[in-house]
Amino acid sequence: MSEVLLRVTDLVAGYRPDLPILHGINLHVGAGEMVTIVGPNGAGKSTLIKAVAGLLTITGGHVEAMGHDITKVPTEKLGEAGIAYVPQVANVFTTLTIDENLRLGAAALDRPLAARRIEEAYQRFPALKSHRNHKARALSGGQRQMLAFARSLLCAPRLLMLDEPSAGLSPLIVQEVFTELRALMKSGLTILMVEQNVKAALAISDRTYVFAEGQNRIDGTSEELTQNQEIRAIYFGNAGAGNSASGDS
Amino acid sequence: MLQAIADGFMSGAIIALGAIGLTLTMGILRFANFAHAELVTAGAYIALAVLWLTGAFMGPIGPFSFGIPMLLAMVVAMAGTSVLALTIDHLVFRRLRDRSGHMTLVFGSFGVSLVVRMIILLIFGGAATYYSNELQIAMRVVPGLRIMPDQLFVLGLTVVIVVALHFFLQRTRLGLSMRALAENPELTRVNGVDTNRVIRWTWIIGASLATIAGVFYGLTIQLRPEIGFHLILPLFAAAILGGTGNVIGAVIGGLIVGMAESLSVLFIPAGYKLAVPFLILLLVLYLKPTGLFSGSAGGAK
Numbered sequence: 001m002s003e004v005l006l007r008v009t010d011l012v013a014g015y016r017p018d019l020p021i022l023h024g025i026n027l028h029v030g031a032g033e034m035v036t037i038v039g040p041n042g043a044g045k046s047t048l049i050k051a052v053a054g055l056l057t058i059t060g061g062h063v064e065a066m067g068h069d070i071t072k073v074p075t076e077k078l079g080e081a082g083i084a085y086v087p088q089v090a091n092v093f094t095t096l097t098i099d100e101n102l103r104l105g106a107a108a109l110d111r112p113l114a115a116r117r118i119e120e121a122y123q124r125f126p127a128l129k130s131h132r133n134h135k136a137r138a139l140s141g142g143q144r145q146m147l148a149f150a151r152s153l154l155c156a157p158r159l160l161m162l163d164e165p166s167a168g169l170s171p172l173i174v175q176e177v178f179t180e181l182r183a184l185m186k187s188g189l190t191i192l193m194v195e196q197n198v199k200a201a202l203a204i205s206d207r208t209y210v211f212a213e214g215q216n217r218i219d220g221t222s223e224e225l226t227q228n229q230e231i232r233a234i235y236f237g238n239a240g241a242g243n244s245a246s247g248d249s
Numbered sequence: 250m251l252q253a254i255a256d257g258f259m260s261g262a263i264i265a266l267g268a269i270g271l272t273l274t275m276g277i278l279r280f281a282n283f284a285h286a287e288l289v290t291a292g293a294y295i296a297l298a299v300l301w302l303t304g305a306f307m308g309p310i311g312p313f314s315f316g317i318p319m320l321l322a323m324v325v326a327m328a329g330t331s332v333l334a335l336t337i338d339h340l341v342f343r344r345l346r347d348r349s350g351h352m353t354l355v356f357g358s359f360g361v362s363l364v365v366r367m368i369i370l371l372i373f374g375g376a377a378t379y380y381s382n383e384l385q386i387a388m389r390v391v392p393g394l395r396i397m398p399d400q401l402f403v404l405g406l407t408v409v410i411v412v413a414l415h416f417f418l419q420r421t422r423l424g425l426s427m428r429a430l431a432e433n434p435e436l437t438r439v440n441g442v443d444t445n446r447v448i449r450w451t452w453i454i455g456a457s458l459a460t461i462a463g464v465f466y467g468l469t470i471q472l473r474p475e476i477g478f479h480l481i482l483p484l485f486a487a488a489i490l491g492g493t494g495n496v497i498g499a500v501i502g503g504l505i506v507g508m509a510e511s512l513s514v515l516f517i518p519a520g521y522k523l524a525v526p527f528l529i530l531l532l533v534l535y536l537k538p539t540g541l542f543s544g545s546a547g548g549a550k
């Protein structure tokens with residue numbers, strides 16, 4: 001395979017040092033791939049993304065990005081390491097205007113570059129430009145997600161980590177968000193994404209990891225997983241079984 | 250009546266300056282810092298010490314009771330109080346922030362306020378003092394209203410500071426980072442902002458404004474080690490009235506509290522004046538705990 005942008009090895013991490021949530025996660029993301037993480041509620045999907053982002057206590061294993069060890073790199077240096085992260089909830093500042101959200105996202109860049117990147121962001125997302133002086137709390141769910149994307153792209157990342165970008169959006173808007181993600185992929189971005197909807201995840205991504213109880217249980221190309229009996233039984237077989245996957249596997 | 254309004258404006262301006270720092274640290278560090286009022290006392294006394302050390306070589310400027318040395322002493326005291334605040338944060342609050350809950354921080358700040366007050370008492374003694382023994386002649390503005398030049402200076406400088414601070418919060422990167430940090434610390438870090446640096450600046454701004462409030466208090470009233478103790482309730486009442494994190498709100502809250510205190514003596518015995526901010530605090534918490542201006546534009550939130 002080509003260059004590996006992110007490699008997570010035997011990662012043990014949690015919100016408190018004495019209470020690990022992740023019990024030895026292994027995964028990697030190659031340049032140009034879109035990789036999704038699926039799994040039931042509480043499986044540790046968000047926890048993994050946050051641990052990579054440097055927000056949690058890592059008590060074992062390590063994280064490498066673009067060939068550098070970033071296990072101990074603080075969150076605020078993530079952009080410099082080439083990684084952007086869009087959290088699952090509260091991913092924009094609702095009390096700031098759209099323009100202020102973007103200026104904050106570009107605050108680590110020198111001013112001319114910041115101004116240029118913000119202008120590029122407005123070109124890519126014209127709807128944001130027309131609302132630039134509105135508070136972000138006035139935006140719709142889909143627009144917020146676009147603002148969060150726009151902000152995350154300001155530091156020109158190679159790897160974009162998204163935590164359930166489709167959560168709480170209507171099916172039509174989800175399609176828009178996914179179309180945007182494909183466009184980002186085309187422009188050379190690598191994406192690691194958590195997605196609740198397993199069908200959608202398998203449909204859009206190159207490879208998928210299935211998490212359960214803080215471990216990655218199954219992984220493979222999305223085509224393989226679509227054929228996988230276990231996955232079919234859990235997610236496509238009996239109706240409404242989406243959140244009963246924890247436990248035996 | 251007119252005199253009471255003018256006096257209320259004066260003490261309101263001093264309360265406002267202290268409350269701005271309090272509301273910023275409350276909004277950004279997320280705890281009620283009972284030691285903030287002691288920074289006002291510390292600032293006032295550090296300025297006094299500087300004044301003693303340098304000696305009042307130069308006389309007063311124009312109609313004011315103070316001269317260049319006083320202004321220099323104030324600037325030095327702003328730096329000194331900032332160092333004090335940063336040291337306290339480093340030794341006490343930062344450790345508690347990392348390891349324990351909100352209430353521990355609040356109780357910790359009680360402890361800190363006692364320690365600071367006692368140290369000031371030890372060094373400077375308990376008696377009231379003044380920066381200058383010059384007697385000022387009050388100007389009669391209209392019949393029934395006398396204002397001292399110092400008071401006008403205090404009001405003028407307060408307006409300048411509030412406008413400058415508002416501009417700072419709205420326009421600069423650091424101000425933007427402070428407003429972001431008040432809303433969502435984790436997302437602020439995700440945006441690449443070094444939040445520890447922003448927290449340090451928050452202390453520096455809060456401590457500097459507290460110093461100015463303390464020096465103004467000393468100039469227009471007197472210096473006593475209990476300045477902070479008497480200001481705790483007015484500061485909290487003003488900050489909570491204005492809505493936590495809201496700078497303009499804190500200023501308006503400060504003016505309301507100062508005015509209410511001052512006007513109250515027209516109706517109730519002066520001895521009860523100190524209860525007025527307490528009453529305001531209770532009323533706000535009961536009727537509109539998020540403050541008068543929650544959700545409105547301007548300020549840190």
Ligand SMILES: Nc1ncnc2c1ncn2[C@@H]1O[C@H](COP(=O)(O)OP(=O)(O)OP(=O)(O)O)[C@@H](O)[C@H]1O
Pocket residue numbers: 015021039040041042043044045046047048088196
């Ligand atoms: N802030 C927190 N503090 C302590 N424990 C937490 C915190 N957030 C999540 N957890 C715990 O960590 C475990 C994994 O949660 P996580 O948010 O990673 O799940 P998830 O796979 O993202 O689920 P979802 O699909 O609901 O988003 C859960 O048991 C949860 O209770």
Ligand SMILES: [Mg+2]
Pocket residue numbers: 045046047088163
């Ligand atoms: Mg999650």
